[in-house]
Amino acid sequence: MTDERPQKPPTKSATAFRTIGEVAAELGIAQHVLRYWEGRFPQLKPLQRAGNRRLYRPADVDLARKIHALLSNEGYTIRGVQKLLTDGPPSIVPPVIAPVEPAEEKVSARIAELTAIRQILIDALVADATH
Known part of the structure; x- marks a missing residue:
């Protein structure tokens, strides 16, 4: 008798490249959203192999996670995330407080x-x- 249970695919290491399908599945978004983000965020540049196969490096996957979190969880717009990625996080400016008389x-x-x-x-x- 043979064991016909479906085998889980082996987990990739943290340093392995990921396909667009793997990244999309991890983030829970469609592949075309990742391709759209590549056009909107110049920092997101996966390697492209023959036939336009995209391979996401670990840094690309981390950036895609960050973009997804900012858009989905933090309420940023595309433009807001673009500004955040180019300018960095806004500096906290303390409010000007008038001196208080005793x-x-x-x-x-x-x-x-x-x-x-x-x-x-x-x-x-x-x-x-x-x-």
Whole structure:
């Protein structure tokens, strides 16, 4: 009796080249999407053999994974990913924060302002009473 169970294909090493079908299957996308990305992202350049057979190097596969994650999970547009790949990630610019006066200085300034207003009102009452 022979064992007729389907055999799993051997797993490729991490440094092996991948076909477009293998990369597409890994990412869960159609092959034509990868070909489209090659036109949109100049950084994604797999080797092309006879008959336009594409062979993706490990770096190409990593880049395709990154593009897929940015488009699918992070919500980037094609243009946004293009900009990110050419310019790098945006630098974080800290917001400009106005210096905060200590609470005691604010209270002292407000008291001085109210004291001045009070004095103006007292002067107005005294002037009105003398006329």
